[in-house]
Amino acid sequence: MKGLKMIYLGMLVIVALILSGIYVLNTSDKIKRLDTELTWYKKAIKTKNGWSQGFGSYKLVSFDRGETWYNYEGHSDPESTRNNGFHFLTPADTALVKHIKAWDAIYKFVDKNGPIDFTDKDLSVEEQKRLMEDAGFEIKEKK
Numbered sequence: 001m002k003g004l005k006m007i008y009l010g011m012l013v014i015v016a017l018i019l020s021g022i023y024v025l026n027t028s029d030k031i032k033r034l035d036t037e038l039t040w041y042k043k044a045i046k047t048k049n050g051w052s053q054g055f056g057s058y059k060l061v062s063f064d065r066g067e068t069w070y071n072y073e074g075h076s077d078p079e080s081t082r083n084n085g086f087h088f089l090t091p092a093d094t095a096l097v098k099h100i101k102a103w104d105a106i107y108k109f110v111d112k113n114g115p116i117d118f119t120d121k122d123l124s125v126e127e128q129k130r131l132m133e134d135a136g137f138e139i140k141e142k143k
Contacts, residue, residue, distance in 0.1 A: 048100055054136065055096045061089075069097050102134035 048060040060069045069092035113121045116128050129139045
């Protein structure tokens with residue numbers, strides 16, 4: 001009788017291990033799929049929020065990796081599913097997008113090269129001046 005209980009217990013343990021293995025494999029596939037979706041989402045959907053003197057406050061969203069930008073207005077975050085996440089969605093002002101991209105270029109340059117001091121670095125002096133002018137700065141020669 002004791003031997004029969006041990007056989008049943010052993011079979012129960014084996015079934016539990018098989019079911020656990022199936023669950024782990026199924027869960028790891030779901031995790032890989034969700035990770036792939038999250039990676040795509042982080043690359044494809046971009047947001048920019050801020051304030052600029054010439055444009056005031058802005059909230060922008062892009063669904064194509066920053067190629068096309070849209071304004072969104074309202075209290076919902078663009079990632080929200082309530083009310084489809086948006087109250088109003090209109091094409092962004094191209095001048096604002098150009099302004100933001102110019103500032104992004106300055107941040108990228110400064111992160112890599114340090115302060116803009118109009119000496120030859122990755123960009124020539126003229127390219128550094130154009131970088132600053134694109135962001136709205138007026139560059140004048142010192143007299």
